[in-house]
Amino acid sequence: MTSHQRHYDVVVIGAGAAGLTAAVMLARTKLQVLVVALRDRFNSAAEGVRNLPYAEGIAPSDLYGTMERTAIGYGVRFVWDEARTASATDDLVTVATRENGEFTADRLLLATGPVTDLPAWLPEGTWGKRVFECPFCHTYENDGDHFACVGAGRETLGMALMSVQYAATMTAVIRDEEAAAGPLADRLRARGGTVLVDEVATASTLAGGEIEMVTKGGVTLTAGAILLTGVKQPAVRFAETLGLELNERGGARTLVSGRTSHPRVWSAGSANAPSFFLWTGAASSGQNAAQSICEDIAFGPLQSSYWQELGRTASS
Incomplete structure (x- = not known):
């Protein structure tokens, strides 16, 4: 085990x-x-990072290695x-790891x-290669493929509408009959898409790399690219044990600055962000949180009065 100091600023x-x-x-x-x-990060399985002009297409491992x-x-x-655990008092935070013991910080x-939360039917090795959860990051690289969007209802139809321009064919497989009769479904059909009220039961990878899905209703679909909804859930384990206030998605409630309801805890990134929170958005939220932490250290109890004098709130 590598020797580390035990107390840090952050x-x-x-x-x-x-x-x-x-x-x-x-x-x-x-x-x-x-x-x-x-x-292992959320996008580690992807072949390249997208929508990042200064590092477009670079492998996640290479990008993170540089950082x-x-x-x-x-x-x-x-x-x-x-x-494993994180706790916080008014004076100190403590993080316990699996193999390296506890660390404290201000x-x-x-x-x-x-x-x-990937579905059980997903073939091994397809996540991040043929199966994605964002209509912006890897759809362009599959331009001209047969697409399927799979999930519960309106969010899946929305994903299909945002990706239909790439698809040779687009099929939305949803469980919500009401959504299938709604305006989003009508718009998708008007743009050449198909709406199927069903659920995927099994799937396998074909010799050419395409994925063949069989639904519970007995329908067989083949797609070169699949977009899933509902697979990204808020990481609530630490938020709950720290007693943080939660937002409507179940993640830690924060200000734009990343401040949580505990004065010594901040949160940033896609753990508690809305759908389609891209790499640059996550990085920007990290910057916001770092700036807020630096301000908290610099001004201490004077922070609120300092920003009020400048005509700005500490949450901006």
Whole structure:
């Protein structure tokens, strides 16, 4: 086990776009920063990061590797381990890891990313390659394929409408009969799509890489690209144990600055963000949280009066 100091100015849980961006910014202000994370991120399975003009198409492992080296260069320390628990008092936060013991800090940033809930029928090795959850990130690379959007109802129809321009054929497989008779379904049909009220029972990968799905109703569909809805759930484990107020999606309720209901805890990234929160959005939220933490340290109890004098609120 690598020896680490035990107390830091800030502990960051998570090493994705938000966590690493925040860690670098915090370390550049000469704070002692520890990142506790596992190496597998939400988008690790993807072949390339998209909608990132300065690093378009780069493999996630290469991008994160560069960010990690940058962070280390500024003095950030990493513990590649699972954060098991997090607790916070009025004076201190404590993070317990699986193999490296406990670490304490003056402040905590949750940047854990979402919890992925993939359907049981999904063939192994297809997530991030043929199966996605965003209409922006990998649809262009599958332009001209046969598409399927699979999920509960209106969100799935919306995903199909936002992706139909790429599809040779587009089939939305939904469970909601009411949504299938609604205006979104009508619009999808008007644009050449098909709406099927059914559920996928099994699926397999064909020799050419396409995925063949068989529904509970006995329909067989073949698609080169599948978009899923409902697979990204808020990461609530730490938010609940820390006693944080939750938002309507079940994640930690935050201000734009990433502040949570606990004065020593911030949250950033896609763990509690709306759908289609892209890489750049996660990174930006990490910057917002890092700035807010620096302001909290700098101004302490004077923070509210400082921003009021400037005509701005601490939540902006």
